[in-house]
Amino acid sequence: MKTFLKKFWAAMRLPSTHFSLGFLTLGGFICGVLFWGGFNTALEATNTEAFCVGCHEMEANVYADLQTTVHWNNSSGVRAGCPDCHVPHNWTDKIARKVAASKEVYGWLFGTIDTEEEFEAHRLTMARREWARFRANDSLECRNCHSYAAMDFAEQSQRASDQHERFLATGERTCIDCHAGIAHRLPDLSEQARGPASFDDRMPFTRRDGIPGTRLQVYLDGH
Amino acid sequence: MRQSTLALNAVAILVLSAGIAATQSDVAQLRSAPLAENAEAPPMRAQMDTDLRQVRNYPEQPPVIPHAIENYQVDLNANKCLTCHARARTGQSQAPMVSVTHYTDRDGQVLGAISARRYFCTQCHVPQHPDDPAVTNTFVDIDTLLAEEAARGAQADD
Numbered sequence: 001m002k003t004f005l006k007k008f009w010a011a012m013r014l015p016s017t018h019f020s021l022g023f024l025t026l027g028g029f030i031c032g033v034l035f036w037g038g039f040n041t042a043l044e045a046t047n048t049e050a051f052c053v054g055c056h057e058m059e060a061n062v063y064a065d066l067q068t069t070v071h072w073n074n075s076s077g078v079r080a081g082c083p084d085c086h087v088p089h090n091w092t093d094k095i096a097r098k099v100a101a102s103k104e105v106y107g108w109l110f111g112t113i114d115t116e117e118e119f120e121a122h123r124l125t126m127a128r129r130e131w132a133r134f135r136a137n138d139s140l141e142c143r144n145c146h147s148y149a150a151m152d153f154a155e156q157s158q159r160a161s162d163q164h165e166r167f168l169a170t171g172e173r174t175c176i177d178c179h180a181g182i183a184h185r186l187p188d189l190s191e192q193a194r195g196p197a198s199f200d201d202r203m204p205f206t207r208r209d210g211i212p213g214t215r216l217q218v219y220l221d222g223h
Numbered sequence: 224m225r226q227s228t229l230a231l232n233a234v235a236i237l238v239l240s241a242g243i244a245a246t247q248s249d250v251a252q253l254r255s256a257p258l259a260e261n262a263e264a265p266p267m268r269a270q271m272d273t274d275l276r277q278v279r280n281y282p283e284q285p286p287v288i289p290h291a292i293e294n295y296q297v298d299l300n301a302n303k304c305l306t307c308h309a310r311a312r313t314g315q316s317q318a319p320m321v322s323v324t325h326y327t328d329r330d331g332q333v334l335g336a337i338s339a340r341r342y343f344c345t346q347c348h349v350p351q352h353p354d355d356p357a358v359t360n361t362f363v364d365i366d367t368l369l370a371e372e373a374a375r376g377a378q379a380d381d
Contacts, residue, residue, distance in 0.1 A: 069294060157272045163316075170339060178306070186301040216299060219339035 013074035049081035057113040058082075065184040077094070078145075085141045085183065086130070093137075124194060130177055139175035146175070190216075253357045264359055272348040275352070280364050285347035287317075292350050303339075304344045 016024060045051060053059040063082075066072050073081040088094050106112075113119045134141065148168055153161040167173040180186065189195070256262035270291040277287050295303040325333050325341035352370035 092231075153366055157290065158274045167315075179295055181259055181301065181303070185298075188300045216339040217344075221300070 043094075046098070047083045047087055047094075049083070052082040055108055057119065059112070059118065061119045069183050071183045080145070080183070083142070088137070088140065089144055120188070124189075126189045127180075127184070131180060134176035135174060142175040142179070147203055150189070268352045269355060271353055280362060288348050288350040290350070292345070297345060302342065302344070309337075 019027075053063045066082075071085075073079075088095050113122060148164070151164065153165070156164065163178070167178070168175070237261060249380055269291060271289065272291040274290050275361055279286060292304070295349075297303060305321070306312060308320040308321050310320050313320045321337060321341075325337050329340060330345050
C-alpha cells in the first residue's frame with residue numbers, strides 16, 4: 001500500500017505525456033462544473049416535498065398529519081413543506097443531516113414502517129429525535145421564518161405575547177418546548193408509552209395529571 | 224288492527240305533507256332557500272380570542288373557553304389543553320386549574336389524576352364565535368329571576 005502511494009505520488013508529480021495542457025485544464029474545469037452541478041441538483045431534488053412523500057410511509061402518515069395543520073393552510077397562504085423544518089438550511093448542517101438521513105434509507109429498504117400500526121409504534125421515538133434536534137439548535141428551523149425580533153406583540157393575543165415575553169425572550173424555553181405537535185399529531189405520551197422515568201418538565205402533557213393512560217382506554221372501551 | 228294502522232299512516236302522511244307545504248309558503252323559517260334546494264352556507268368565523276373570562280349563567284355551568292383552540296389535540300395520545308390547565312402547569316401558564324370536580328370518579332371517589340370521564344375537555348367546554356344566534360336564547364339567570372320576584376312582591380304589597 002505504501003509503495004503504491006509512493007508510485008502514485010511520483011506519477012502525479014510528472015508532467016503529462018499524452019494529454020495536452022488545454023485538454024487537462026479545460027477538461028478538468030468542465031468535469032468540475034458537471035460534478036458540482038450534478039451534486040447540487042441531486043441535493044436539491046432530494047430536498048423537495050415531492051421527493052419526501054414519494055415513499056408511502058411519509059405520504060400516508062406524516063404528510064397526512066401535516067395537511068390538517070396551520071403550516072399547510074392558513075390566512076396568509078404561506079406553506080411550510082417537509083424540508084423547511086426537517087433539513088437545516090445552512091450548507092454544512094444540511095450535508096450532515098443528509099448523511100444522517102441515509103439511515104432512513106435502510107428503514108425504507110427493510111420496511112421498518114410498512115403499516116400505520118408500525119408507524120404509531122415508532123412515532124414516539126421519531127418525535128423525540130426531532131424534539132431533541134430542535135432543542136439542540138434552539139429551534140433554528142422555526143426561526144428561519146419566525147423571528148422573535150419580528151413579532152408584533154400587539155397583533156398577538158394577550159396570552160401569547162405574555163408567554164413569548166416571559167419564556168422566549170429570556171431564552172428559558174425554545175419554540176418546540178411549547179409548540180410540539182404544531183405540524184404533526186403528537187405521539188402517545190401516556191406513562192405506559194414513554195415510561196415513568198422519562199418525565200420531561202418541558203414537554204407538554206407528560207404528567208400523570210394529564211394522561212390517564214390505560215384508565216382512559218378502559219373508559220372509552222366501556223362506551 | 225291492520226286497517227286502522229293504515230288509516231293512521233295515511234293521516235300522518237297528510238298532516239306531514241301539509242306541514243311541509245306550510246313551511247315552504249308562509250311559516251317563518253331559518254332556511255334561506257326552499258327546502259328542496261341547498262342553502263348557501265354561512266361563512267365560518269374565527270374563534271374568539273379575547274382571553275377575558277365570561278360570566279357563567281348558573282354556578283354549575285362549565286365555563287366557556289375565552290380563547291381560540293383551533294387544532295388543539297385532545298385524544299388518547301395527548302391533551303393540549305392540559306399543557307396549561309393541568310395542576311402542575313398552572314404556575315408557569317397562569318391559567319385556571321382544571322376544577323377539583325374533575326378529580327373524582329362517578330362514585331365520588333377522589334383520584335390523584337383527572338378522571339377519565341372528564342378528560343375530553345370539549346365535551347363540556349366550548350370556544351365562542353362572534354355570531355348573532357339565529358334563535359335568541361331566552362334564558363334568565365337566578366339573580367334576575369329573584370329581582371323580578373322581589374319587584375313583583377313589592378308591587379303586590381302596595
